[in-house]
Amino acid sequence: MEDYIVGIGKRIKELRKKNNLTIHNIASSSGVSNGLISRVENGRTIPSLPVLISIIHSLGIDVPGFFQGLPQHEEKKYIITRKSEHSVIEKEDEAIGFEYRYLFGKQFISIGFEAILLDIQPGSKREKVETDAYEMKLILSGDCSYQIGDDEVLLHEGDTLFFDGRVPHVPVNNGKIPCKMLVIYFFNNTLSTT
Structure with missing residues (x-):
C-alpha cells in the first residue's frame, strides 16, 4: 500500500x-x-x-x-534508487539556494530511527548479519556490493538502497578506496544494529 x-x-x-x-x-x-x-x-x-x-x-x-x-x-527484498533517478522536489515555497532531492519514499507506522555514518575499507570481511530494523543506505563515496539474502546489488556513489534488515545481509568493498555511506535504521520498539 x-x-x-x-x-x-x-x-x-x-x-x-x-x-x-x-x-x-x-x-x-x-x-x-x-x-x-x-x-x-x-x-x-x-x-x-x-x-x-x-x-x-x-x-x-x-x-x-x-x-x-x-x-x-512487485514483491522484492529491497528498494534501490540510482543517483540518476533522484528528482528535484518542487516545493510550494521557493527558497533561494536550497535544492531538495527525492531519494526514496516509504511510509512507516514506526517512529524510531537511528542514523550512522559507515566507512568500509577495501577488502574488509564480515559474515551476513540480521537487524530488527528496516535499513536505508546512501552511498556518499566509493562503491559497495551489498549481499541481501541470495541477491547481490552493486551500489555506486549517490545510490540509495532500502531493505528489511531481518533478511541476512552484508556490505562488501571490493574496490581500491574506502566506501562511505549514510545508514539509517527505522525500527518499531527495539533496535539491534550490528
Missing part, C-alpha cells in the same frame, strides 16, 4: 509535467492548495477519493487511464 501511495504521487507529477502544467494549475483546477499537490506528488500524503478524482480530471486523463499507468506492485 505504501509503495502505491508514492506511485500515485509520481504518476500525477509525470502527467502534470507531460502536459506542461504547474502545481498551481492543478491546485486551482482541483480546488485545493498548492501545498497539498506538492505533498501528494512527493508521496507525503494521499488525498481523499473525491480530491484524487478531481486531480486526475485536471490532468486531462480518465480515471482508468491514470491507474493503468501506475507500476504494478
